[in-house]
Amino acid sequence: MHILVSDPLGDSGIAILEQQDGITFDHPGTKMSRAEVMAVIGDADGLIIRSGTTADAELLAAATKLKAIARAGVGVDNVDLAAATERGIVVMNTPSGNTIATAEMTLGLMLALARHIPRAHQALVEGRWERKEWMGTELNGKTLGLVGFGRVGQAVGTRAAAFGMKVVAYDPYLESIPDGATIVDNLEELYAQADYLSLHAVVTDETRHMINADAIASMKAGVRIINAARGSLIDTFALADAIKAGKVAGAGLDVYETEPPDENNPLIGLDGVVHTPHLGASTLEAQDAVADEAVRLMIDALLNNSYVSVVNQEVLAQISN
Numbered sequence: 001m002h003i004l005v006s007d008p009l010g011d012s013g014i015a016i017l018e019q020q021d022g023i024t025f026d027h028p029g030t031k032m033s034r035a036e037v038m039a040v041i042g043d044a045d046g047l048i049i050r051s052g053t054t055a056d057a058e059l060l061a062a063a064t065k066l067k068a069i070a071r072a073g074v075g076v077d078n079v080d081l082a083a084a085t086e087r088g089i090v091v092m093n094t095p096s097g098n099t100i101a102t103a104e105m106t107l108g109l110m111l112a113l114a115r116h117i118p119r120a121h122q123a124l125v126e127g128r129w130e131r132k133e134w135m136g137t138e139l140n141g142k143t144l145g146l147v148g149f150g151r152v153g154q155a156v157g158t159r160a161a162a163f164g165m166k167v168v169a170y171d172p173y174l175e176s177i178p179d180g181a182t183i184v185d186n187l188e189e190l191y192a193q194a195d196y197l198s199l200h201a202v203v204t205d206e207t208r209h210m211i212n213a214d215a216i217a218s219m220k221a222g223v224r225i226i227n228a229a230r231g232s233l234i235d236t237f238a239l240a241d242a243i244k245a246g247k248v249a250g251a252g253l254d255v256y257e258t259e260p261p262d263e264n265n266p267l268i269g270l271d272g273v274v275h276t277p278h279l280g281a282s283t284l285e286a287q288d289a290v291a292d293e294a295v296r297l298m299i300d301a302l303l304n305n306s307y308v309s310v311v312n313q314e315v316l317a318q319i320s321n
């Protein structure tokens with residue numbers, strides 16, 4: 001069985017592939033260009049990717065031997081799931097490896113906003129010793145509203161509680177309520193309470209641009225919004241307007257509607273906005289964890305016909321026939 005690893009992957013995952021009998025693999029070690037992937041995808045039984053490779057319908061049509069895709073990470077927005085299912089290709093992801101990295105990034109953005117760390121840093125390296133300008137606020141005693149209370153949302157909640165925050169969450173898909181969690185019934189209740197609002201949801205037709213002008217209007221004045229999930233949860237222009245109007249006191253953004261952000265994105269460089277370039281999962285620990293998990297999922301799929309963490313579940317009935 002031959003596996004193509006078309007994006008950079010943690011060393012621990014590559015070490016597993018090197019030691020695995022019955023497997024050959026290609027891994028240039030850097031992100032392969034579209035043309036490079038297209039040139040060799042026809043030989044691959046398995047494809048391991050991060051967010052760099054777009055497995056769209058055209059690529060999948062060229063992948064004539066492909067049986068499985070493993071995404072080292074959570075989001076599968078770079079995979080055309082319907083096209084994969086139609087071709088009997090199983091798509092798997094690694095939902096747990098990034099959890100702590102993303103939760104810690106979220107807290108980092110909150111602290112950066114509360115204490116103006118990036119702007120104070122910038123002033124100092126530019127030779128200004130500014131101590132009055134960057135008066136901060138404390139997380140302690142503030143309310144954190146979590147949109148989505150899955151793995152990352154819960155990990156953020158635990159850490160925020162350790163900072164003395166009151167944590168409130170909204171998640172219509174929650175199967176059971178974790179001990180001690182405060183869950184509200186609707187977003188309006190969440191927005192009315194949150195001093196910090198952090199997004200931990202996937203993008204669907206229901207959640208795309210959920211943070212829009214109407215939603216922001218029902219939030220507390222001075223709310224700070226954090227997004228380390230997906231950029232399309234926020235209407236970029238509505239958020240920029242609300243920050244300029246002073247309704248929203250700040251935003252900590254790791255993700256954007258288009259990545260890298262368009263040059264006309266009004267949030268970039270706006271006072272009160274802290275940016276990082278989609279680094280939520282970028283820790284050595286998380287990248288090793290998701291690489292390991294993705295490689296093991298792929299080996300099991302190709303050598304044992306055993307499929308775990310399948311995103312397009314409906315394909316399983318199809319390939320068992």
Ligand code: MLT
Pocket residue numbers: 050051072073074075076098229280281
């Ligand atoms: C994920 O979906 O796993 C994260 O956003 C990180 C990534 O895209 O690799």
